[in-house]
Amino acid sequence: MTNSAIAVSGLRKAFGDKIVLDGIDLDVRAGTVFSLLGPNGAGKTTAVNVLTTLMKADGGTVRVAGHDVATETKAVRAAIGVTGQFAAVDELLTGQENLQLMVDLNGVPATEGKRIVAQLLERFELVESAQTPVSTYSGGMRRKLDLAMTLVGSPRIIFLDEPTTGLDPRSRRTMWEIIRDLVADGVTIFLTTQYLEEADQLADRVAVLDQGRLVAQGTADELKRQIPGTHIKLRFTTVTELDTAARIFTDVTRDDEALALRVPSDAGTDSLRALLDRLDEYSLSAEEFSVHTPDLDDVFLALTGHTTEAAQ
Amino acid sequence: MITQRMSTKSHSIVMFRRNFAHITRNPTSVFNAVLMPIVILLMFVYMFGDAFDVGVDYIDYATPGLILLAVCYGLSGVAVSVSSDMTKGIVNRFKVMDVSRGAVLTGHVVASVLTNLIAIAALIGVAFLIGFNPSASLLEWLGVVGMVVLLGLATGWFTVALGMAAKSVETAGMAAVPLVMLPFFSSAIVPAEMMGQGLRQFAEYQPFTPIIETLRGLLNGAASSGDAIAAVAWCVGIGLVGYLWASLTFNKRA
Numbered sequence: 001m002t003n004s005a006i007a008v009s010g011l012r013k014a015f016g017d018k019i020v021l022d023g024i025d026l027d028v029r030a031g032t033v034f035s036l037l038g039p040n041g042a043g044k045t046t047a048v049n050v051l052t053t054l055m056k057a058d059g060g061t062v063r064v065a066g067h068d069v070a071t072e073t074k075a076v077r078a079a080i081g082v083t084g085q086f087a088a089v090d091e092l093l094t095g096q097e098n099l100q101l102m103v104d105l106n107g108v109p110a111t112e113g114k115r116i117v118a119q120l121l122e123r124f125e126l127v128e129s130a131q132t133p134v135s136t137y138s139g140g141m142r143r144k145l146d147l148a149m150t151l152v153g154s155p156r157i158i159f160l161d162e163p164t165t166g167l168d169p170r171s172r173r174t175m176w177e178i179i180r181d182l183v184a185d186g187v188t189i190f191l192t193t194q195y196l197e198e199a200d201q202l203a204d205r206v207a208v209l210d211q212g213r214l215v216a217q218g219t220a221d222e223l224k225r226q227i228p229g230t231h232i233k234l235r236f237t238t239v240t241e242l243d244t245a246a247r248i249f250t251d252v253t254r255d256d257e258a259l260a261l262r263v264p265s266d267a268g269t270d271s272l273r274a275l276l277d278r279l280d281e282y283s284l285s286a287e288e289f290s291v292h293t294p295d296l297d298d299v300f301l302a303l304t305g306h307t308t309e310a311a312q
Numbered sequence: 313m314i315t316q317r318m319s320t321k322s323h324s325i326v327m328f329r330r331n332f333a334h335i336t337r338n339p340t341s342v343f344n345a346v347l348m349p350i351v352i353l354l355m356f357v358y359m360f361g362d363a364f365d366v367g368v369d370y371i372d373y374a375t376p377g378l379i380l381l382a383v384c385y386g387l388s389g390v391a392v393s394v395s396s397d398m399t400k401g402i403v404n405r406f407k408v409m410d411v412s413r414g415a416v417l418t419g420h421v422v423a424s425v426l427t428n429l430i431a432i433a434a435l436i437g438v439a440f441l442i443g444f445n446p447s448a449s450l451l452e453w454l455g456v457v458g459m460v461v462l463l464g465l466a467t468g469w470f471t472v473a474l475g476m477a478a479k480s481v482e483t484a485g486m487a488a489v490p491l492v493m494l495p496f497f498s499s500a501i502v503p504a505e506m507m508g509q510g511l512r513q514f515a516e517y518q519p520f521t522p523i524i525e526t527l528r529g530l531l532n533g534a535a536s537s538g539d540a541i542a543a544v545a546w547c548v549g550i551g552l553v554g555y556l557w558a559s560l561t562f563n564k565r566a
Contacts, residue, residue, distance in 0.1 A: 087401065
């Protein structure tokens with residue numbers, strides 16, 4: 001494919017006996033956002049490390065920006081930017097000096113460099129803290145500075161390894177805005193995340209990684225069709241009550257151990273009222289009532305038969 | 313889009329500036345590298361100096377030893393800063409930017425040597441104020457500078473290797489302690505002949521003694537070529553081991 005920014009086929013990587021990536025195939029078109037979704041320990045960071053030349057693959061081929069990562073390392077590095085899971089910033093330097101360091105290492109001429117630094121500080125709302133050491137920055141500010149540093153070299157393909165893990169909701173939204181702006185400029189984004197919502201918000205295509213294999217790949221909508229939708233969870237005190245309840249609702253999933261019943265529902269007030277009325281009609285009362293919207297756990301349960309916890 | 317990629321040499325200069333900024337901004341490393349040797353100089357000259365009979369003015373005896381001590385004290389921060397580069401994400405950023413291994417490590421070593429030179433200039437300045445009276449010619453002074461730079465490079469590379477090999481920043485801080493202690497078990501403070509059995513042999517044969525004796529000889533205008541050859545050989549050896557060890561560890565870890 002001529003317009004593919006990242007093309008991976010049969011990628012394998014093991015550390016000793018532990019197979020971390022077990023035959024990964026994926027293709028990311030230029031100018032799109034691709035999200036690799038998976039729990040901790042699924043192999044996301046290893047995949048990023050191989051794709052960004054930091055680690056050698058044991059097998060398979062990886063082409064980034066049209067270049068082979070194994071044989072054309074320099075050409076790949078010239079085209080990419082990476083913002084890792086742990087903010088790669090220099091704590092003893094100020095925000096501005098961190099950006100200046102990137103300008104100097106990229107060999108940008110002095111006047112243009114000044115302009116770039118000022119622009120990035122402005123864009124990432126770091127002007128006020130530009131002169132203070134990064135050691136005083138909050139987690140959100142570090143992530144922003146980290147991404148700003150990555151942008152100094154104007155990379156066309158950017159790898160973001162869990163860019164919002166550990167951020168508060170507001171910083172997360174700011175980060176999403178920044179990522180959207182980058183895509184609007186035609187940059188290709190390879191994003192790893194643990195959050196289904198994040199992949200849903202940002203990605204054109206999503207792949208689910210579980211124990212080194214891609215268990216699903218498609219658009220966020222395609223993926224969501226494969227997982228249980230919003231449902232109501234009812235918990236009863238006796239098996240008899242559970243039996244009765246299981247008979248009066250359709251399409252239910254029962255959990256005998258927890259004496260719980262999952263009833264599909266859109267969680268609107270009308271359908272909730274109908275559900276409660278029906279319980280009343282049969283003189284049933286649930287001990288516990290909760291509304292569930294699908295999350296990563298549900299995706300995993302549906303796609304792999306185990307939860308994210310088990311994947312670790 | 314930046315098409316022109318920089319050479320290792322210019323990357324080294326950028327990295328050196330970064331590492332030097334680190335040293336100057338960390339009060340502990342400034343204190344250890346520059347003030348500590350001066351404090352020790354004053355302590356030994358005024359507190360203990362009269363108690364040692366070394367045959368010459370004690371300040372003239374101790375200053376060359378403290379020059380070496382100053383180099384070693386400057387190293388304590390180097391292992392830590394190498395280790396934090398490796399354990400925090402920034403080394404990966406440098407790798408993806410095609411900053412070479414050589415540039416990352418050389419930056420640390422050169423910044424360390426420059427700190428040594430500043431610390432030693434300050435130390436010698438204070439020594440002069442309290443009566444240091446060397447008889448070295450210009451050429452011999454150049455010899456002193458050369459010896460200091462060689463020693464700084466050798467121990468600098470060795471310390472960079474220690475920092476690379478350390479699993480955490482905390483262990484890296486400990487790794488440099490033996491280097492800071494070693495000068496006390498040499499002829500830096502008192503002549504080896506005045507030490508007890510065992511310790512004396514150790515002091516006579518450990519690498520720092522010929523280096524100190526070379527500095528002492530140069531400053532007193534009576535350099536011995538035997539000491540000088542041994543000193544240069546030790547420095548080249550230590551430096552080479554450090555360089556190879558650091559380079560190998562870098563490839564393995566990063």
